Amino acid sequence: MLAPATRIYLVAGVTDMRKSIxxxxxxxxxxxEMDPFNDAWYIFCNRQRDKLKILFWDSNGFWLYYRRLEKGRFKWPAPNTAGHIYITKQQLQWLLSGLQLEHPRAHQPLFGLEM
Incomplete structure (x- = not known):
């Protein structure tokens, strides 16, 4: 069984897809400056934005998923100063489906609510 991601990070900018695990x-x-052995998923994209790699650690080894689009491009966000962008599982589904991360019709998550 694959380890579920508790955190998902997009690695900002472009990555050479010749890199392996x-x-x-x-x-x-x-x-x-993060620990690749934690329970997060790290997502990398190439310059043409038609290839993704997802790297994550699962108990005793790494998993590496690779996705190549035959048509179209991923809606990859612009790089930021942190070098990574935290996204939700829903945003990952949007990205893989060809949608932007900030889907205008989606409900935004609420944090820090008090009763």
Missing amino acids: DGLAHIVADSL
């Missing part, structure tokens, strides 16, 4: 884990550790 070790190269991508190195980006997570050195560029993002």
